[in-house]
Amino acid sequence: MVSYIIRRFLAGLLTIWAATVITFVVIQLPPGDFVTSYIANLQSSGTVIRAEEAEALRQQYGLDRPMYVQYAKWMGLMLKGNFGMAMEYNRPVREVIGDRMAITVVVSLAAVAFIWVLALPIGVYSAVRQYSLGDYFFTFLSFAGIAIPNFMLALVLLYVSFKYFDVQNIGGLFSPGMALEPWGWPKVWDMIKHLPIPAVIIGMAGMAEVVRIMRANLLDELRKPYVVTARAKGLAETRVIAKYPVRAALNPFISTIGYIFPFLVSGSIIVSLVLSLPTVGPLLYKALIAQDLFLSGTILLLLAILTVIGTFISDLLLMWIDPRIRFGMEGSN
Amino acid sequence: MAEAIGTLTGAEQRQSPPPVETESSAAERISVATQWQLMWWRFRKHKMAMASAVVIILFYLVALFADFLAYSDPQHDDANLLLLAPQSIHWYDGDEFRPHVFGVTGKRDPKTFKKVYQPDPDKKLPLVLFAKGYEYTLFGLIKTERHLIGVEDAPPEESIFLLGTDGLGRDLFSRLMVATRLSMTIGLAGVALSLFLGILLGGLSGLYGGLVDNMIQRVIEIVRSVPTIPLWMALAAAVPTEWPIERVYFIIVLILGVIGWTTLARVVRGRFLSLRSEDFVTAAELAGAGQMRIIFRHMVPSFLSHIIAATTLALPAMIIAETSLSFLGLGLRPPAISWGVLLKDAQNVQAVAISPWLLLPAIPVIVAVLAFNFLGDGLRDAADPYG
Numbered sequence: 147m148v149s150y151i152i153r154r155f156l157a158g159l160l161t162i163w164a165a166t167v168i169t170f171v172v173i174q175l176p177p178g179d180f181v182t183s184y185i186a187n188l189q190s191s192g193t194v195i196r197a198e199e200a201e202a203l204r205q206q207y208g209l210d211r212p213m214y215v216q217y218a219k220w221m222g223l224m225l226k227g228n229f230g231m232a233m234e235y236n237r238p239v240r241e242v243i244g245d246r247m248a249i250t251v252v253v254s255l256a257a258v259a260f261i262w263v264l265a266l267p268i269g270v271y272s273a274v275r276q277y278s279l280g281d282y283f284f285t286f287l288s289f290a291g292i293a294i295p296n297f298m299l300a301l302v303l304l305y306v307s308f309k310y311f312d313v314q315n316i317g318g319l320f321s322p323g324m325a326l327e328p329w330g331w332p333k334v335w336d337m338i339k340h341l342p343i344p345a346v347i348i349g350m351a352g353m354a355e356v357v358r359i360m361r362a363n364l365l366d367e368l369r370k371p372y373v374v375t376a377r378a379k380g381l382a383e384t385r386v387i388a389k390y391p392v393r394a395a396l397n398p399f400i401s402t403i404g405y406i407f408p409f410l411v412s413g414s415i416i417v418s419l420v421l422s423l424p425t426v427g428p429l430l431y432k433a434l435i436a437q438d439l440f441l442s443g444t445i446l447l448l449l450a451i452l453t454v455i456g457t458f459i460s461d462l463l464l465m466w467i468d469p470r471i472r473f474g475m476e477g478s479n
Numbered sequence: 480m481a482e483a484i485g486t487l488t489g490a491e492q493r494q495s496p497p498p499v500e501t502e503s504s505a506a507e508r509i510s511v512a513t514q515w516q517l518m519w520w521r522f523r524k525h526k527m528a529m530a531s532a533v534v535i536i537l538f539y540l541v542a543l544f545a546d547f548l549a550y551s552d553p554q555h556d557d558a559n560l561l562l563l564a565p566q567s568i569h570w571y572d573g574d575e576f577r578p579h580v581f582g583v584t585g586k587r588d589p590k591t592f593k594k595v596y597q598p599d600p601d602k603k604l605p606l607v608l609f610a611k612g613y614e615y616t617l618f619g620l621i622k623t624e625r626h627l628i629g630v631e632d633a634p635p636e637e638s639i640f641l642l643g644t645d646g647l648g649r650d651l652f653s654r655l656m657v658a659t660r661l662s663m664t665i666g667l668a669g670v671a672l673s674l675f676l677g678i679l680l681g682g683l684s685g686l687y688g689g690l691v692d693n694m695i696q697r698v699i700e701i702v703r704s705v706p707t708i709p710l711w712m713a714l715a716a717a718v719p720t721e722w723p724i725e726r727v728y729f730i731i732v733l734i735l736g737v738i739g740w741t742t743l744a745r746v747v748r749g750r751f752l753s754l755r756s757e758d759f760v761t762a763a764e765l766a767g768a769g770q771m772r773i774i775f776r777h778m779v780p781s782f783l784s785h786i787i788a789a790t791t792l793a794l795p796a797m798i799i800a801e802t803s804l805s806f807l808g809l810g811l812r813p814p815a816i817s818w819g820v821l822l823k824d825a826q827n828v829q830a831v832a833i834s835p836w837l838l839l840p841a842i843p844v845i846v847a848v849l850a851f852n853f854l855g856d857g858l859r860d861a862a863d864p865y866g
Contacts, residue, residue, distance in 0.1 A: 157697070175717035290845075292848075295848075305835065309832055412709065435808075
């Protein structure tokens with residue numbers, strides 16, 4: 147059990163390391179080094195940087211040295227929490243990102259909650275009442291959920307609310323006037339009230355997929371002989387289903403959550419742009435368009451770390467729920 | 480052997496009533512059918528998958544004949560015809576069957592200064608089949624000016640606008656037709672690339688096992704745990720803006736393929752692992768067949784159907800990815816035309832509220848993705864006809 151946790155933890159660290167390499171490569175991709183574009187950006191906004199200053203920056207990031215030295219320097223700065231300057235804002239990256247990262251987490255978690263709360267009962271219902279009218283309805287709905295890209299759902303929802311309900315903007319996470327307030331209970335409550343719509347939109351495709359998986363799992367379980375035995379012994383139908391097959395079907399379900407999390411974080415980026423949510427999404431978009439490498443690199447890296455943590459947590463959950471893993475009887479994997 | 484079966488069923492025919500006879504001949508038909516025949520029979524039963532196959536063929540036909548179906552030059556803009564609402568076709572002129580549309584006259588609203596278009600019932604523009612229009616090359620070979628429908632010899636402003644026009648006065652229907660070409664092929668190209676990577680790496684992983692397998696599995700895990708859309712965005716944003724369309728297209732395919740190969744690699748690896756211990760593989764080994772022969776002659780044919788199904792299921796993700804990227808302005812960029820590029824015009828809610836037809840390009844995206852999902856589902860069920 148401990149070795150399992152350690153193994154997953156090390157795998158997570160490895161992934162984070164790989165993410166730093168990927169991020170570094172992405173940052174290096176555009177032509178020219180980042181000091182050049184940094185200077186160009188500053189000059190376009192009227193600030194002139196002296197040659198010595200530029201040289202100092204080049205030194206700091208080791209731009210005149212080989213690639214691996216540059217990577218090491220960049221990593222060193224990152225580890226110290228120095229993420230560099232966000233050019234467009236002329237402020238440190240850390241300040242610009244601020245609580246947007248936390249809001250990204252909250253929005254993604256809300257989507258996870260939406261998925262869990264709805265996908266579980268719907269999946270169970272669809273499996274137990276296979277080929278019923280309700281099953282067909284949910285099957286259709288889940289195929290639609292998979293087929294409609296979530297930014298499209300957001301667009302249509304915006305359009306409908308604008309056109310028919312005369313709501314100017316269902317986007318955003320805060321009421322007007324609340325966004326600039328300092329954090330406190332009223333603001334948190336305000337955010338909770340605004341959460342459901344983005345959570346539903348971001349979670350839609352994920353939920354559709356999880357419903358399909360849950361249904362298939364449970365159908366497999368329901369065909370097994372032990373269910374017949376339980377029925378033959380006269381156990382009440384709800385108990386027959388809830389006690390064993392659902393528990394067994396829950397397993398693959400939990401591991402699905404692990405890979406759905408990166409997918410949700412991904413989805414939240416585009417949806418945030420359409421719904422103008424104060425997550426890192428719009429920030430990343432702007433940074434990419436402006437080729438602000440420090441900012442976009444940091445956001446990419448933080449998102450990768452976030453998903454690694456999410457996956458790790460789902461691994462722990464899986465361990466908690468599945469005795470085979472807990473007692474080290476895990477297959478070859 | 481065949482004769483023996485023949486006489487056996489012949490004997491049965493004499494003794495048993497007719498229903499048993501059809502049953503036994505059906506069983507016989509199944510037992511002598513090839514694997515692909517069995518798959519086809521099973522696939523045929525999946526009604527949604529069959530319908531989806533037809534839909535997808537139609538989509539690719541549209542892609543093939545895009546310029547023929549369009550009736551006005553998709554790049555032609557007209558400042559006098561901005562955001563024109565969709566027109567409807569009037570089929571009869573009096574009692575006579577003469578399809579036509581009304582011409583439009585634009586006026587400026589004296590209060591809001593917005594351009595208002597009114598259909599002009601006096602200006603009837605007759606629709607003609609195989610009308611002459613802008614010049615294009617069909618299949619990249621044949622130069623022609625014929626289009627399925629159109630208004631003969633009309634100046635651009637007297638054309639038809641079945642789905643209205645966009646913010647630059649370009650005809651949406653024609654653009655939608657042409658967009659189908661890029662959107663439907665970019666996914667195909669991306670899938671081809673990820674198929675190549677998936678079979679290569681998944682095959683290596685399943686075949687050699689041990690260290691190679693372990694390393695490839697770690698790489699897959701890493702690629703899967705990186706949030707794809709931000710990474711796509713970052714890679715796409717690194718594409719210089721001044722690049723020509725073809726090169727951007729190629730790069731986008733590369734980005735889609737490089738990130739999308741993991742699912743296919745997993746399917747291939749799983750198949751390799753389960754097949755490696757099958758008796759027919761051992762038999763081939765014992766008969767002295769070389770490794771390459773075993774893989775390509777014995778193993779690949781037996782999981783080819785699974786690969787086809789997995790590939791079909793991978794396509795919709797590619798289409799959605801391209802659409803999302805182009806929608807954000809990070810994928811294909813104008814003058815390239817794809818569904819995502821068209822949807823970019825619908826980014827602004829106010830614009831959509833005034834001209835809702837800008838949302839229309841969403842429909843082919845949804846229909847295509849649904850069709851690919853159903854088709855893939857049907858193929859997956861049919862892929863294992865003995866199960």
